[in-house]
Amino acid sequence: xxxxxxxxxxxxxxxxxxxxxxxxxxxxxxxxxxxxxxxxxxxxxxxxxxxxxxxxxxxxxxxxxxxxxxxxxxxxxxxxxxxxxxxxxxxxxxxxxxxxxxxxxxxxxxxxxxxxxxxxxxxxxxxxxxxxxxxxxxxxxxxxxxxxxxxxxxxxxxxxxxxxxxxxxxxxxxxxxxxxxxxxxxxxxxxxxxxxxxxxxxxxxxxxxxxxxxxxxxxxxxxxxxxxxxxxxxxxxxxxxxxxxxxxxxxxxxxxxxxxxxxxxxxxxxxxxxxxxxxxxxxxxxxxxxxxxxxxxxxxxxxxxxxxxxxxxxxxxxxxxxxx
Amino acid sequence: xxxxxxxxxxxxxxxxxxxxxxxxxxxxxxxxxxxxxxxxxxxxxxxxxxxxxxxxxxxxxxxxxxxxxxxxxxxxxxxxxxxxxxxxxxxxxxxxxxxxxxxxxxxxxxxxxxxxxxxxxxxxxxxxxxxxxxxxxxxxxxxxxxxxxxxxxxxxxxxxxxxxxxxxxxxxxxxxxxxxxxxxxxxxxxxxxxxxxxxxxxxxxxxxxxxxxxxxxxxxxxxxxxxxxxxxxxxxxxxxxxxxxxxxxxxxxxxxxxxxxxxxxxxxxxxxxxxxxxxxxxxxxxxxxxxxxxxxxxxxxxxxxxxxxxxxxxxxxxxxxxxxxxxxxxxxxxxxxxxxxxxxxxxxxxxxxxxxxxxxxxxxxxxxxxxxxxxxxxxxxxxxxxxxxxxxxxxxxxxxxxxxxxxxxxxxxxxxxxxxxxxxxxxxxxxxxxxxxxxxxxxxxxxxxxxxxxxxxxxxxxxxxxxxxxxxxxxxxxxxxxxxxxxxxxxxxxxxxxx
Numbered sequence: 001x002x003x004x005x006x007x008x009x010x011x012x013x014x015x016x017x018x019x020x021x022x023x024x025x026x027x028x029x030x031x032x033x034x035x036x037x038x039x040x041x042x043x044x045x046x047x048x049x050x051x052x053x054x055x056x057x058x059x060x061x062x063x064x065x066x067x068x069x070x071x072x073x074x075x076x077x078x079x080x081x082x083x084x085x086x087x088x089x090x091x092x093x094x095x096x097x098x099x100x101x102x103x104x105x106x107x108x109x110x111x112x113x114x115x116x117x118x119x120x121x122x123x124x125x126x127x128x129x130x131x132x133x134x135x136x137x138x139x140x141x142x143x144x145x146x147x148x149x150x151x152x153x154x155x156x157x158x159x160x161x162x163x164x165x166x167x168x169x170x171x172x173x174x175x176x177x178x179x180x181x182x183x184x185x186x187x188x189x190x191x192x193x194x195x196x197x198x199x200x201x202x203x204x205x206x207x208x209x210x211x212x213x214x215x216x217x218x219x220x221x222x223x224x225x226x227x228x229x230x231x232x233x234x235x236x237x238x239x240x241x242x243x244x245x246x247x248x249x250x251x252x253x254x255x256x257x258x259x260x261x262x263x264x265x266x267x268x269x270x271x272x273x274x275x276x277x278x279x280x281x282x283x284x285x286x287x288x289x290x291x292x293x294x295x296x297x298x299x300x301x302x303x304x305x306x307x308x309x310x311x312x313x314x315x316x317x318x319x320x321x322x323x324x
Numbered sequence: 325x326x327x328x329x330x331x332x333x334x335x336x337x338x339x340x341x342x343x344x345x346x347x348x349x350x351x352x353x354x355x356x357x358x359x360x361x362x363x364x365x366x367x368x369x370x371x372x373x374x375x376x377x378x379x380x381x382x383x384x385x386x387x388x389x390x391x392x393x394x395x396x397x398x399x400x401x402x403x404x405x406x407x408x409x410x411x412x413x414x415x416x417x418x419x420x421x422x423x424x425x426x427x428x429x430x431x432x433x434x435x436x437x438x439x440x441x442x443x444x445x446x447x448x449x450x451x452x453x454x455x456x457x458x459x460x461x462x463x464x465x466x467x468x469x470x471x472x473x474x475x476x477x478x479x480x481x482x483x484x485x486x487x488x489x490x491x492x493x494x495x496x497x498x499x500x501x502x503x504x505x506x507x508x509x510x511x512x513x514x515x516x517x518x519x520x521x522x523x524x525x526x527x528x529x530x531x532x533x534x535x536x537x538x539x540x541x542x543x544x545x546x547x548x549x550x551x552x553x554x555x556x557x558x559x560x561x562x563x564x565x566x567x568x569x570x571x572x573x574x575x576x577x578x579x580x581x582x583x584x585x586x587x588x589x590x591x592x593x594x595x596x597x598x599x600x601x602x603x604x605x606x607x608x609x610x611x612x613x614x615x616x617x618x619x620x621x622x623x624x625x626x627x628x629x630x631x632x633x634x635x636x637x638x639x640x641x642x643x644x645x646x647x648x649x650x651x652x653x654x655x656x657x658x659x660x661x662x663x664x665x666x667x668x669x670x671x672x673x674x675x676x677x678x679x680x681x682x683x684x685x686x687x688x689x690x691x692x693x694x695x696x697x698x699x700x701x702x703x704x705x706x707x708x709x710x711x712x713x714x715x716x717x718x719x720x721x722x723x724x725x726x727x728x729x730x731x732x733x734x735x736x737x738x739x740x741x742x743x744x745x746x747x748x749x750x751x752x753x754x755x756x757x758x759x760x761x762x763x764x765x766x767x768x769x770x771x772x773x774x775x776x777x778x779x780x781x782x783x784x785x786x787x788x789x790x791x792x793x794x795x796x797x798x799x800x801x802x803x804x805x806x807x808x809x810x811x812x813x814x815x816x817x818x819x820x821x822x823x
Contacts (some may be wrong), residue, residue: 071730212669
């Protein structure tokens, strides 16, 4: 019911926006509720992150930012809907590595252009992976893992719950020069179950889902994949620190608007976004949901999207993965 | 343990937590009755509102919604053949037939009693065995799941006795439809015909609502009359003594089955209610009554799905491993509160763990108090004229399906399965094997492939653990058990013919 009200409000906002036309003065913006399309189901990790930021932006903007969940086809359905929405400043879309940098090379069903169809507003978070192994594997450091994997290529299994984690794992294998066998899962939950039982030996996971198991001694962390150490595991080195200086891979979330949204509106939305992420309670909320809050300018997000797209397109092509 | 339970009741009996529990189960019962609007959608929508609540209160309320929904789902299944929940699909088979015979009140009462008994035993089991059962879930890997599913599929052939070929073909069709969408292993798209909405596969709820609710409406339209559904035949509301004694054992067996399946991540209430139904049909003295209003077919599965709903909290809380999408949301709710479930949650957060366990039992009591007096009201629903009742069901079903993913394609797909279900009904093709194929086929494929990947292609992995060996042996025994009567009958036939 709530979703339906939100949707009705969203449509009303859209119609009102059309009626106003281009005459809307910047000083008055926003005059209507703003719709934030999240291309995944309500209640998931992406949805919670989006809602935390949207709620705070509502306060700054003086108009509600309404989350509209449009799940389907790995995020393609919702992202496409945003790409085709009216660029009047009253539609935003939750963008991430998977929808903008991976989908175009992975799925031929991707019917939007990650660069041309969107006007970036700003990044909201960054989420590096932690490399964890089961104690049965008998390795305690990244160097030991590499030595063991090189001794018998393909003998060590690694789990992944989504395309992004799988591709990050591949990238790490390339960087350190080892070959592991991929065991795919539908979601990280079942992947972690098999990791805990020792059926698979290694996984690149978000720190928050494996932290209690690391503390209980059921899993051993080897490294984090981000540019800097993780606040939740301050003693754990990064892969780069361990002798692979240029290696860095993290997931990221951000907000964007349909291409053609006036620059002034984008700037105003970016200001609200930056303000939200400057607040400790927003940062704390994001940390609990498993990501590190990180704001950026529209230009920085634009550059990030471009570099990520190039990087993963090349990586997917090199891995010989055909678009489906 | 006793200390823990005492602490739990102390927490759960606080005024605030009792209120959260009551809100949860009432809301759960209500949404359980709405087709398609499951606990998943409700919990997802309520999740942001729980941020401000204390962790105990928020979890107690969300848990109440979850098992309240499994109560509510059975009411509409029995009254109007509308599975509010995927786990109550099985209840439609005999519950609706009972309602048609004027025994709706009895079926509802047995469902409530069965759920209550299962809830009580399930809660006790959590209190006694949670830490140990949590570890048991880890013993189930791809190979063990494969063996379990093979056994379940073999057991299904019990359902298809009679029209064996038809049943088999329906199961195969179910498997094919289950394969629609993206393959987990390769990311390949199968049977999507280039349609983006089919990329995520066909949702089980869409098929269930289409094939049961929509099909029923089409069937009723054909024999349309202005008369209410079954107004004349509601004799007694309460179950008779025979009905109660006939249900006692099925409820206990169902509870056992439900507790077992609930612990296994990914299998959950739906599988457990099917398994219980199959077992009851198999051991019944007269299996032909099943599908025509057998009380055991309501009692067993209802107990099973409620027991499974309770025990599915075990892996979620003690391992941090969610068994279903709904459980993943519960996990999210806890993480928002800054609690990461894991092996130490019982010792680190005793008030949360024991408070939840105690509130489950209180919730079950509340549900019986809530549901038994309402039976008269629900059966009165059957006196509403067709034209009102069915338009209302149609609207609610469409709304429920739409709310799954805010997608109108799902509603159209539901309509398609409604028509398909009607065709199957006219051709006298059984729906149960189709539904089971849809659920189990893709799971079987996923687990066989994963087991072989993990073992680097060694097929002996399927007989490497005692768990897989026992399931596979049970499957073989089932085949032999089913063949023996057939052989004997043939022998008798031959003897008669030769005489």
